[in-house]
Amino acid sequence: MPETKPSVSLAGQSLAAIAKAIEERGSAPVDQWNPTHCGDSEMKILRDGTWLHQGSPITRPAMVRLLSTVLRREEDGSHVLVTPVEKLTIEVERTAFRAIAMTMEGAGEDRRIAFELDSGDAVIAGPDHAISVIEEEDGPSPRVHVRHGLEAEIARPLYYKLAETALAEEAKGVWSDGVFFSLEP
The missing domain is CATH 3.10.540.10 (duf1285 like domain)
Known part of the structure; x- marks a missing residue:
C-alpha cells in the first residue's frame, strides 16, 4: 500500500493553514x-x-x-x-522523529509554534504536543511530543531560536497554544 497522504510543509503557510493540513493528514x-x-x-x-x-x-x-x-x-x-x-x-536510537523546521505566530501567551517533522508530519506545540528538554550524556535534547508516546528531537538551530525567543521575553521558556514550556532540562 503506497503512502498517499501529502507531506505537511510549513513553508509560506499560516498557522491556520498548517493546522488544517495536519487535520486533513x-x-x-x-x-x-x-x-x-x-x-x-x-x-x-x-x-x-x-x-x-x-x-x-x-x-x-x-x-x-x-x-x-x-x-x-x-x-x-x-x-x-x-x-x-x-x-x-x-x-x-534516540527519538523516532526530528523536528526540522519551525514557524511561530503571535507573541507571549498568544504565540503558536508549529514544527515540521522529517516524517512528513507536523505538530503545533500545545496541550497535546508538549515541548520538553531531556538531559542526555551529550547535553540537552529538546523534544516535542508527536503522538502515541513518540517524540521528535528538535534540531539544534530551532532550539536556539526558541531560546532566543525566551531570552527576548526574559523567560525560561516559551508559550505555544496557551501552554508555557520550560526550555530547561
Missing part, C-alpha cells in the same frame, strides 16, 4: 490496534533520522513516511510497528 489509530507481537522488524531508526532495514538505509522517502504512520511507543519505552494484524519491534 490525520494518523492511523495505532493506539487501538493490539495484535500479538510476532517478531523483530530488523529495522532501526538512527539518531539522525535514517531508517535502516537489515543494516541498509531505506532510501525511498515514501516508504519511510508510510512506516512512520504505523509506529508506536509502548508503555515500557520500546518501539513497535503495528497494524491490525501484526506487531514488530523496531529499534530507535
Whole structure:
C-alpha cells in the first residue's frame, strides 16, 4: 500500500493553514490496534533520522513516511510497528522523529509554534504536543511530543531560536497554544 497522504510543509503557510493540513493528514489509530507481537522488524531508526532495514538505509522517502504512520511507543519505552494484524519491534536510537523546521505566530501567551517533522508530519506545540528538554550524556535534547508516546528531537538551530525567543521575553521558556514550556532540562 503506497503512502498517499501529502507531506505537511510549513513553508509560506499560516498557522491556520498548517493546522488544517495536519487535520486533513490525520494518523492511523495505532493506539487501538493490539495484535500479538510476532517478531523483530530488523529495522532501526538512527539518531539522525535514517531508517535502516537489515543494516541498509531505506532510501525511498515514501516508504519511510508510510512506516512512520504505523509506529508506536509502548508503555515500557520500546518501539513497535503495528497494524491490525501484526506487531514488530523496531529499534530507535534516540527519538523516532526530528523536528526540522519551525514557524511561530503571535507573541507571549498568544504565540503558536508549529514544527515540521522529517516524517512528513507536523505538530503545533500545545496541550497535546508538549515541548520538553531531556538531559542526555551529550547535553540537552529538546523534544516535542508527536503522538502515541513518540517524540521528535528538535534540531539544534530551532532550539536556539526558541531560546532566543525566551531570552527576548526574559523567560525560561516559551508559550505555544496557551501552554508555557520550560526550555530547561
